[in-house]
Amino acid sequence: xxxxxxxxxxxxxxxxxxxxxxxxxxxxxxxxxxxxxxxxxxxxxxxxxxxxxxxxxxxxxxxxxxxxxxxxxxxxxxxxxxxxxxxxxxxxxxxxxxxxxxxxxxxxxxxxxxxxxxxxxxxxxxxxxxxxxxxxxxxxxxxxxxxxxxxxxxxxxxxxxxxxxxxxxxxxxxxxxxxxxxxxxxxxxxxxxxxxxxxxxxxxxxxxxxxxxxxxxxxxxxxxxxxxxxxxxxxxxxxxxxxxxxxxxxxxxxxxxxxxxxxxxxxxxxxxxxxxxxxxxxxxxxxxxxxxxxxxxxxxxxxxxxxxxxxxxxxxxxxxxxxxxxxxxxxxxxxxxxxxxxxxxxxxxxxxxxxxxxxxxxxxxxxxxxxxxxxxxxxxxxxxxxxxxxxxxxxxxxxxxxxxxxxxxxxxxxxxxxxxxxxxxxxxxxxxxxxxxxxxxxxxxxxx
Numbered sequence: 346x347x348x349x350x351x352x353x354x355x356x357x358x359x360x361x362x363x364x365x366x367x368x369x370x371x372x373x374x375x376x377x378x379x380x381x382x383x384x385x386x387x388x389x390x391x392x393x394x395x396x397x398x399x400x401x402x403x404x405x406x407x408x409x410x411x412x413x414x415x416x417x418x419x420x421x422x423x424x425x426x427x428x429x430x431x432x433x434x435x436x437x438x439x440x441x442x443x444x445x446x447x448x449x450x451x452x453x454x455x456x457x458x459x460x461x462x463x464x465x466x467x468x469x470x471x472x473x474x475x476x477x478x479x480x481x482x483x484x485x486x487x488x489x490x491x492x493x494x495x496x497x498x499x500x501x502x503x504x505x506x507x508x509x510x511x512x513x514x515x516x517x518x519x520x521x522x523x524x525x526x527x528x529x530x531x532x533x534x535x536x537x538x539x540x541x542x543x544x545x546x547x548x549x550x551x552x553x554x555x556x557x558x559x560x561x562x563x564x565x566x567x568x569x570x571x572x573x574x575x576x577x578x579x580x581x582x583x584x585x586x587x588x589x590x591x592x593x594x595x596x597x598x599x600x601x602x603x604x605x606x607x608x609x610x611x612x613x614x615x616x617x618x619x620x621x622x623x624x625x626x627x628x629x630x631x632x633x634x635x636x637x638x639x640x641x642x643x644x645x646x647x648x649x650x651x652x653x654x655x656x657x658x659x660x661x662x663x664x665x666x667x668x669x670x671x672x673x674x675x676x677x678x679x680x681x682x683x684x685x686x687x688x689x690x691x692x693x694x695x696x697x698x699x700x701x702x703x704x705x706x707x708x709x710x711x712x713x714x715x716x717x718x719x720x721x722x723x724x725x726x727x728x729x730x731x732x733x734x735x736x737x738x739x740x741x742x743x744x745x746x747x748x749x750x751x752x753x754x755x756x757x758x759x760x761x762x763x764x765x766x767x768x769x770x771x772x773x774x775x776x777x778x779x780x781x782x783x784x785x786x787x788x789x790x791x792x793x
Contacts, residue, residue: 352378354672355469355479357461357616360387362648362660363485364445369668371452378479379454380461380471386445388487388649389657391438392505397528399434400508401689404535408691412726425536427513434508463617467643470617481643481671484616484623484631485664488609488649493520497581500588501603504529513538514601518590520578521606522549524688527561529604531691534570541600543573543592550688554700554749556715560733561690561751567730568691573598611650628652635678637667645671654681685763687756692730695759698747698766701737710740714772714792720753720785734788736772743771748789758786 354370356363359381367379384391410423449456460472463482470476490503502510504525517533519526522544534540542549549572550558566572579591581603591597611630618625624632624640630652637645645667648660659679666677685697704711714736723730732752738745748762765774772792780787 349478350467350480351477352376352455352479354378354481354483355461355477356380356483356485357469358387358485358487358612358648358650359385359445359449359456360485360487360648360660361389361657362487362664363387363483364449364664365661366483366485366647366664366668367449367454368452369665370672371454373668373672375672377454378457378477379449380457380459380469382458382460382472384442385449385456386438386442390441390445392508394657395441396434396438396508397504397532398689399437400430400532401528401691403430403434404532404691407535407537408728412722412728415726427510427536431508431510460615462615463621463623463644466621466641481645482621483664483667484613484618484639484644484646484650485648485660486612486616486650487660488611488652488655490605491608491610492605493578493607495578495580497583497588498578498605500581500583501605503605507604510602515539516587516600517541517602517604518543518588518598518600519604519606520544521608522546522551523606523608524550524686524690526606527565527688527690529606530565530570531568531689534565534568535691539569541571541573541598543576543590543595545575545577547574550694552686553688553694553696554735554747555702556733556735557694557696557749557751560731561688561692561694564692564730565690609649609655611652613650626652636670636676637663637679654684656684656686659684683763683767685759685766687759689756692732692752693755694749694751695755696747696749697759697763698745699737700747700749701735704737704739704746708739708746711746712738712740712743712772714738716788716792718788721783722753732785732788734792736775736789736792738772743773745770745772745775752785754785758789761786762789 353375354377356367356379359379367377371377461469464470467478516539518541530540573595575594576592582589613629626632631646633651637647647663649655662679666679669675669677687695716734734750737747745766775790778790780790
């Protein structure tokens with residue numbers, strides 16, 4: 346490439362998508378710099394999936410310790426210490442931040458820990474005042490938690506702050522009906538916090554199969570989590586040491602902490618996208634084509650900032666595809682169909698492909714196979730908590746259109762099952778596979 350630019354590629358945002366794009370582009374021979382105003386690793390590593398999953402592991406011990414007695418273990422006076430778990434999780438976040446930074450350094454990517462803004466067609470100005478130029482620019486700034494527009498909204502927290510709480514509240518109100526709300530509801534509930542979920546909808550986890558949603562709601566209520574549906578904030582007031590939340594269609598509620606989990610907003614403000622002429626969508630997202638290119642030929646965007654599929658593995662694939670397309674000479678587009686996903690609730694649920702409702706809408710005639718059972722561990726523990734596996738197939742061909750499950754280790758099992766759905770396998774292919782016994786996963790090849 347001609348030497349008229351300081352960099353072949355300048356990436357704004359060192360999260361999952363930006364790091365992968367930077368590393369791969371550099372391996373293709375490009376001169377790359379990445380600017381990050383917070384910490385290298387992005388939402389997933391620093392304040393999202395990874396530390397959240399560690400909290401979920403910690404929360405699981407509450408039930409495991411309770412169940413242990415039926416397996417012959419005597420555990421006297423178990424006690425949970427929040428600061429110990431919190432600090433150990435944050436220490437591991439520091440470790441991962443270092444690993445991501447080392448990866449970029451080892452690939453010759455220049456890491457600039459400053460905010461960056463587009464100030465010309467190929468020009469980027471850093472918060473420290475330095476101006477640089479790049480032949481290609483990639484926006485990978487992710488998304489941030491949405492804050493409700495109500496009086497007193499500054500009194501609440503988001504998932505970002507949940508990892509840093511000085512102490513656990515006795516009561517928490519979580520606003521939202523998505524995966525973040527349900528995951529943190531399970532975490533706090535297992536730690537002994539009284540949890541209430543409020544959502545403006547009449548249902549939760551709308552993108553998942555209705556059978557799974559109903560099962561999780563039932564189990565969550567049995568675990569002591571309260572739900573308030575069709576509820577929107579009127580306002581939040583501080584009264585003494587607690588907060589009073591007023592909402593539509595329900596009485597006021599007194600709580601110690603309010604947490605917002607009401608969606609995530611693309612981080613596009615203050616980047617100078619208007620100066621560069623980059624088109625934005627209705628939700629503030631960067632509009633891109635199938636190759637992640639914006640309406641400006643040399644500017645691309647990947648990850649949550651594009652609001653396509655807000656999942657870390659998708660951002661990573663988009664970053665890889667961008668680098669291979671622009672610097673590797675291999676035009677690559679990410680297929681956003683049939684993406685598996687999971688909710689690490691208590692118990693977890695996972696899905697891939699079409700829900701039963703979606704399949705009936707698209708195909709008309711479908712066959713649905715289900716297994717409704719108690720996991721062996723729950724039987725011996727005396728825990729009346731049932732798992733549900735569901736397979737949705739096209740009626741004539743038997744092609745699997747979707748698999749959905751709720752129960753222990755659902756996400757682990759789903760990863761392998763998702764390969765089969767993506768590959769277009771049929772119910773007969775599952776039937777022809779010998780079960781591994783005794784496992785929960787064997788239910789997938791024994792469905793009736």
